[in-house]
Amino acid sequence: MPNIPTIRFKTAIRILIFFCTSGISLSATAQYVFHSDAFVGSLGDTGIVSINLSAPWKASFSGEIPPQKIWNGPFRFQSSKNQKEPQWQNRNYIEIGNYSNGLASGEWTYTEQITNLQIQNLTASGLNYRINTRLISQKGTWKNGIRNGNWTYQLIENPVDNKIVKETLTYRFENGWLNGPIAYKNEDSSITIIGQIKEGLMVGDWQFLESDGTLEHRIYEKGILISLDTKSEGDTQTWIFPLSSKCLDALKSREKTGDLTHYPMSLTFSDGYPQNSKWIQIQKNKGHFLSEIHKKIGLYLPKWQAEIGLAFGTNRCIYPLLAEEETKLAQWLELREKWQNITAKLQDTLLIIEEFPREKKFKEKLQKWIEIQNENWENTQTWQDIMESGRLVYYNRSGEVFNYAKALLKEDILHYPKGFESIKYPNNQNKLIAFLVENTQARIDTAAVFMDSLISIQKQYELSKFILQLSAQIRRLHDSLWAKCQRDTTRFGPFFALLQDLPNLYLNAPFDLAFQEFINETDIQQEQILGNRLLESLEGLDQLCTESKKLFYLWSSIDTFYTEYRVDAFTFERLKIRNKKRLFELFNTYVAQEIKVISQKNIQERLSGVRELKRLFQAFFYFRDRQTNGLERRLLKTKTHEERRRIWESV
Amino acid sequence: MGIRLMRIWTLVVVLGGISLSTPLTAQTPTDEKSIDHTSGLWLGTYTKYKLSDKWFYYGEYHYRRRNDFIRDMAQIYLRFGATYRHSDEFELTGGVVTPIYWAPNQQAPDINKVVMQYRFWEQMLFVQHLERSKIYHQLRFEQRWARKYQIGSPYKLTHRFRYKFSTYIPINNHQLVPGTYFASLYDEIFIQAGKSIQYNYFEDNRLFLGLGYVLNENIQLQAGYMWSFRHAGGPYKYEHRHIPRVSFYHSLDLSRKMKPYQPVAPLPEF
Numbered sequence: 001m002p003n004i005p006t007i008r009f010k011t012a013i014r015i016l017i018f019f020c021t022s023g024i025s026l027s028a029t030a031q032y033v034f035h036s037d038a039f040v041g042s043l044g045d046t047g048i049v050s051i052n053l054s055a056p057w058k059a060s061f062s063g064e065i066p067p068q069k070i071w072n073g074p075f076r077f078q079s080s081k082n083q084k085e086p087q088w089q090n091r092n093y094i095e096i097g098n099y100s101n102g103l104a105s106g107e108w109t110y111t112e113q114i115t116n117l118q119i120q121n122l123t124a125s126g127l128n129y130r131i132n133t134r135l136i137s138q139k140g141t142w143k144n145g146i147r148n149g150n151w152t153y154q155l156i157e158n159p160v161d162n163k164i165v166k167e168t169l170t171y172r173f174e175n176g177w178l179n180g181p182i183a184y185k186n187e188d189s190s191i192t193i194i195g196q197i198k199e200g201l202m203v204g205d206w207q208f209l210e211s212d213g214t215l216e217h218r219i220y221e222k223g224i225l226i227s228l229d230t231k232s233e234g235d236t237q238t239w240i241f242p243l244s245s246k247c248l249d250a251l252k253s254r255e256k257t258g259d260l261t262h263y264p265m266s267l268t269f270s271d272g273y274p275q276n277s278k279w280i281q282i283q284k285n286k287g288h289f290l291s292e293i294h295k296k297i298g299l300y301l302p303k304w305q306a307e308i309g310l311a312f313g314t315n316r317c318i319y320p321l322l323a324e325e326e327t328k329l330a331q332w333l334e335l336r337e338k339w340q341n342i343t344a345k346l347q348d349t350l351l352i353i354e355e356f357p358r359e360k361k362f363k364e365k366l367q368k369w370i371e372i373q374n375e376n377w378e379n380t381q382t383w384q385d386i387m388e389s390g391r392l393v394y395y396n397r398s399g400e401v402f403n404y405a406k407a408l409l410k411e412d413i414l415h416y417p418k419g420f421e422s423i424k425y426p427n428n429q430n431k432l433i434a435f436l437v438e439n440t441q442a443r444i445d446t447a448a449v450f451m452d453s454l455i456s457i458q459k460q461y462e463l464s465k466f467i468l469q470l471s472a473q474i475r476r477l478h479d480s481l482w483a484k485c486q487r488d489t490t491r492f493g494p495f496f497a498l499l500q501d502l503p504n505l506y507l508n509a510p511f512d513l514a515f516q517e518f519i520n521e522t523d524i525q526q527e528q529i530l531g532n533r534l535l536e537s538l539e540g541l542d543q544l545c546t547e548s549k550k551l552f553y554l555w556s557s558i559d560t561f562y563t564e565y566r567v568d569a570f571t572f573e574r575l576k577i578r579n580k581k582r583l584f585e586l587f588n589t590y591v592a593q594e595i596k597v598i599s600q601k602n603i604q605e606r607l608s609g610v611r612e613l614k615r616l617f618q619a620f621f622y623f624r625d626r627q628t629n630g631l632e633r634r635l636l637k638t639k640t641h642e643e644r645r646r647i648w649e650s651v
Numbered sequence: 652m653g654i655r656l657m658r659i660w661t662l663v664v665v666l667g668g669i670s671l672s673t674p675l676t677a678q679t680p681t682d683e684k685s686i687d688h689t690s691g692l693w694l695g696t697y698t699k700y701k702l703s704d705k706w707f708y709y710g711e712y713h714y715r716r717r718n719d720f721i722r723d724m725a726q727i728y729l730r731f732g733a734t735y736r737h738s739d740e741f742e743l744t745g746g747v748v749t750p751i752y753w754a755p756n757q758q759a760p761d762i763n764k765v766v767m768q769y770r771f772w773e774q775m776l777f778v779q780h781l782e783r784s785k786i787y788h789q790l791r792f793e794q795r796w797a798r799k800y801q802i803g804s805p806y807k808l809t810h811r812f813r814y815k816f817s818t819y820i821p822i823n824n825h826q827l828v829p830g831t832y833f834a835s836l837y838d839e840i841f842i843q844a845g846k847s848i849q850y851n852y853f854e855d856n857r858l859f860l861g862l863g864y865v866l867n868e869n870i871q872l873q874a875g876y877m878w879s880f881r882h883a884g885g886p887y888k889y890e891h892r893h894i895p896r897v898s899f900y901h902s903l904d905l906s907r908k909m910k911p912y913q914p915v916a917p918l919p920e921f
Binding site: 566567568569570571572573574575576577 | 697699700701707739778780785787819826827828829865868871900902904
């Protein structure tokens with residue numbers, strides 16, 4: 001049991017109120033319970049922490065110490081988790097240590113017991129089951145919040161019964177750096193690894209011994225893999241990793257860094273070797289054991305694992321860029337930006353025309369090309385990251401990396417269900433960065449060509465959409481015209497004649513034929529012209545229809561306006577009496593004649609004639625109560641329609 | 652007056668008129684009744700000139716012959732009046748009548764061959780509008796100063812009450828608009844009263860059936876046959892008259908003036 005501090009009553013009340021408001025319940029023994037997934041990474045664990053508090057604080061997880069809330073004294077964290085069907089499992093975790101002024105200090109143990117219940121079968125004699133218990137323990141010492149001293153890791157199966165040690169790891173920290181011998185043994189994988197670490201970097205001879213007798217030696221210097229040899233039954237392979245003279249000079253230097261940079265990026269893709277090169281492949285054989293070791297070192301210390309990452313193993317030989325290369329690099333970085341932007345833009349534009357039924361093959365091609373660009377962009381990102389620091393990794397100028405870059409970038413092979421297509425790029429440069437500049441520019445140019453095609457397609461698409469809309473508009477207008485102008489001819493009176501026998505209205509053909517001609521036109525520009533002409537005709541007819549209806553309304557109004565009703569003196573019958581009968585008849589005769597004349601004209605001339613008639617109708621309203629004998633006399637003297645028109649137009 | 656009341660009134664008057672005429676003629680069943688048949692021709696012009704929205708000048712000008720339709724001169728009959736049109740269902744008219752009577756027997760001694768008569772007259776006209784035609788109920792009252800043909804006979808006042816039930820039925824149209832032929836039908840009963848009326852209050856019953864034509868909005872023509880059954884003036888003497896009638900109706904609107912321009916409705920805006 002942890003120490004239970006004595007807390008004064010008022011303080012206890014204060015803490016109680018504080019925790020209640022903070023969502024934390026404080027027990028009578030000054031233990032508190034909270035939920036956290038930070039310790040063992042399992043959601044829903046319930047942990048109990050016992051700690052001497054120098055001041056109340058809001059607990060979140062053990063690794064985070066608020067700056068003004070200091071942890072002091074022994075620390076214990078305990079959590080358990082029960083899992084039932086389908087996998088029965090009990091997990092208990094206990095972390096015991098000590099804090100000094102808020103920093104981990106002294107010996108710490110991290111113990112986790114996992115018990116699995118495995119139901120094997122159900123027989124007449126009962127249920128057959130198997131209980132498997134594993135005990136994982138990690139021990140080590142801390143000094144002022146950093147690891148310092150020997151550490152051990154152990155995995156034991158059935159710790160109570162036969163106690164089988166499955167996995168062990170011993171290593172050593174000095175002032176937070178891995179430093180010293182390291183040994184790892186895995187019973188299940190039958191491998192034993194021993195090696196040395198110096199200030200976080202793998203050094204010296206690392207041996208990988210397997211139960212079948214295979215032994216691999218890796219020689220590291222300052223994290224750089226110098227050589228590798230494997231010895232199995234009758235077979236010995238030796239790999240001497242080529243290093244530049246400058247890199248070798250750097251390795252000889254007493255300085256830790258010098259021209260070496262510690263890049264904890266991956267255990268295998270170190271030193272700028274291409275991933276599929278033989279130099280990397282050979283490292284991968286035992287690489288996952290190194291990963292396992294790394295995981296064990298960070299076990300139960302997620303923050304350490306996440307933030308510090310690789311504590312050992314890799315390094316790179318690097319040397320500064322030449323001035324010319326820096327210029328080229330800047331150019332390449334700029335081009336990369338453009339390359340990515342135009343690729344993204346291509347992708348977006350492609351999405352816009354996704355529904356466009358034509359150009360399916362082109363879309364497929366472009367889609368594949370964009371995918372390759374995205375992959376290549378990712379693949380070359382590593383070089384960018386490295387080179388942005390102003391240095392180049394070993395072998396990159398004209399060696400393996402350059403060859404790899406050329407293999408990767410010289411052409412894009414687009415695979416289709418049936419066959420493939422290759423897009424090739426210039427291959428004139430013999431240096432990496434110059435090649436990258438040339439290649440990236442060529443890709444941008446290619447993308448620009450694609451973009452032009454896409455824009456062209458998009459225009460076609462928009463035009464096609466326009467044609468669709470146009471055809472819908474034409475059809476809609478035609479139908480509405482039919483409803484408006486043809487269905488009920490009584491609304492036009494004598495002016496219906498103005499809507500009939502229109503020459504050339506629908507491209508010299510009945511509407512249905514003209515519409516078909518428009519739809520069937522394959523040349524989209526010509527189709528647009530035909531559609532617009534049809535639409536113009538229909539709009540003209542629509543105007544004519546509207547104007548003719550208005551004329552009839554006006555004409556009817558004139559009829560009413562020039563009409564009076566009188567009750568007959570003898571019969572009391574309500575009689576319609578026409579005012580200005582003679583003028584009215586002259587007017588109507590003229591209108592009837594004018595309708596005949598206008599009906600012979602084309603649509604625009606008809607519209608013009610109709611508007612002139614409308615003007616006359618509006619003027620005619622004013623004659624009702626005016627002296628019109630002179631006008632009547634003038635009209636009666638005329639002999640031709642033209643003469644009458646001149647008189648009417650002058651009123 | 653409502654249409655229903657008008658119809659009842661029509662029925663009462665027509666039946667009343669008929670029933671009134673019958674017992675009067677059979678007043679003294681023991682005396683012998685004589686009934687003559689005569690014929691004549693009546694030509695008439697009717698005028699109605701609108702003076703204002705409500706007022707009309709009314710005039711009737713008749714030329715009537717008798718015996719074998721046209722053999723002898725019978726009357727020149729001039730009726731003048733002023734009409735006040737209260738509504739399209741009712742109007743009032745009043746005026747004077749100056750008929751000129753030719754003596755039936757021009758060869759008789761001690762007679763004036765032509766005698767004037769003087770009358771005042773008042774008239775109410777009710778119009779019933781039906782869907783296709785109209786029914787007119789005309790009540791006319793006359794104060795007559797009449798005299799006999801004997802030379803020196805005095806003028807005596809008698810009264811006459813007339814009810815006329817008439818209708819025009821368009822034939823080739825729904826309304827009596829220009830160009831319409833129509834059937835014209837009426838029946839008019841005459842009741843007389845006064846100190847000088849000695850034998851019968853029933854004076855006349857005229858039934859007319861004719862054909863009319865509306866020439867234009869001012870002129871219409873009617874021609875038809877009128878059967879008249881009347882008391883002939885002497886005791887137990889009655890007369891059937893068979894009279895073709897030709898009438899000319901003329902109306903004018905003298906009230907129309909040139910009005911200042913004022914649109915009847917707002918001009919449509921286009």
